[in-house]
Amino acid sequence: MRHLSTTTTAVVALISAVLATAKQAWPPLMEKSSLWSAYDSFLSKAKYIDLTHTIRPDMPIWRGFGNISFSPAVNKDTGQAFAYATDGFVANAYKLTTDQMGTQLDAPAHFNAHYAASDEIPSTFALRKLCIIDVSAQARKNASYAVAVEDVLGWEAEHGRVPRGSVVFVRSDWSRTWPHVDTDVFPQVSLEVVQFLHLQRGILFHGHEPLDTDMTPHFDAEAWILGHGYAQAEGVMNLHLVPAKGCLLSTGFPKFKGGAGNYVRYVAVCPEDWPHGVAPGQAPEAPLQYFEKAMAWDAQKGYRSRN
Numbered sequence: 275m276r277h278l279s280t281t282t283t284a285v286v287a288l289i290s291a292v293l294a295t296a297k298q299a300w301p302p303l304m305e306k307s308s309l310w311s312a313y314d315s316f317l318s319k320a321k322y323i324d325l326t327h328t329i330r331p332d333m334p335i336w337r338g339f340g341n342i343s344f345s346p347a348v349n350k351d352t353g354q355a356f357a358y359a360t361d362g363f364v365a366n367a368y369k370l371t372t373d374q375m376g377t378q379l380d381a382p383a384h385f386n387a388h389y390a391a392s393d394e395i396p397s398t399f400a401l402r403k404l405c406i407i408d409v410s411a412q413a414r415k416n417a418s419y420a421v422a423v424e425d426v427l428g429w430e431a432e433h434g435r436v437p438r439g440s441v442v443f444v445r446s447d448w449s450r451t452w453p454h455v456d457t458d459v460f461p462q463v464s465l466e467v468v469q470f471l472h473l474q475r476g477i478l479f480h481g482h483e484p485l486d487t488d489m490t491p492h493f494d495a496e497a498w499i500l501g502h503g504y505a506q507a508e509g510v511m512n513l514h515l516v517p518a519k520g521c522l523l524s525t526g527f528p529k530f531k532g533g534a535g536n537y538v539r540y541v542a543v544c545p546e547d548w549p550h551g552v553a554p555g556q557a558p559e560a561p562l563q564y565f566e567k568a569m570a571w572d573a574q575k576g577y578r579s580r581n
Contacts, residue, residue: 317543321551323521325443325510325540326377327452331576333376334453336485340371344577355571366578373535375485377509379527384534385500392533395505402478403440404523404542405429406516410447413461418489419446420462423470433519438476441523445513449483452511460484465495472504481507481540507540515550516542 331343346355347365356365382389407429412419446461463482471477487496499506521544527536572579
């Protein structure tokens with residue numbers, strides 16, 4: 275019994291020592307496997323900047339597509355529009371003539387049936403480093419300016435090499451007069467630039483403010499991008515509020531089965547000392563903002579409005 279007791283005591287002591295060591299090691303282990311601390315330290319204080327146009331029926335759209343329209347959703351049994359007074363809620367119906375409008379993410383399937391459709395784009399697109407290459411000065415002098423490789427190299431001379439796997443947005447300020455924009459003449463991204471960014475820098479995708487990549491007869495740059503399995507962003511805005519480097523890009527979009535494109539919400543997540551954007555808690559979130567003026571259907575505008 276004494277021998278058993280001594281052995282038991284030794285085992286208990288060993289287990290206690292192991293548990294004590296594990297207890298000391300566990301917090302750092304948890305820190306490495308959890309992103310909550312990163313959110314608390316950085317993202318909870320970051321500035322968030324919306325880079326997305328609001329979808330509305332009077333928005334600019336490529337001339338080859340038909341106009342879109344909104345309407346109140348109708349109860350299929352009564353034929354009447356849902357209303358707060360009779361149903362306790364309202365809903366909208368949308369006639370969308372294309373998945374290629376507004377702020378968007380072009381899936382490669384838009385030009386090549388053998389590459390990913392919108393619903394096949396991986397969730398890893400959700401958060402990436404964001405680079406902003408500013409050619410707004412050139413675009414002011416030449417409305418159809420085509421971004422050159424020299425513009426990318428000039429950015430790198432000041433900010434360092436474009437990170438592999440990052441997203442590169444081209445600022446031209448074309449979107450700053452939205453919706454009064456020229457969809458036929460606009461700043462372009464050249465074939466040479468998209469090839470350089472993908473083949474030499476290994477970016478995830480690039481984006482631009484206009485609704486098309488280039489003005490060539492056969493969409494040379496866009497055809498190469500999508501034809502080789504890459505995605506691209508179009509119709510982004512507010513790039514003048516984002517620094518050249520140091521921010522992240524949040525990308526969120528619905529999953530239309532077999533989609534050739536998608537309506538996207540792009541948000542730049544920037545350092546807390548950046549003067550633009552809004553930090554969590556600075557705007558009503560939960561509950562969301564209450565408006566004294568109620569939302570109502572505006573038949574003239576073709577959408578629900580508070581005006």
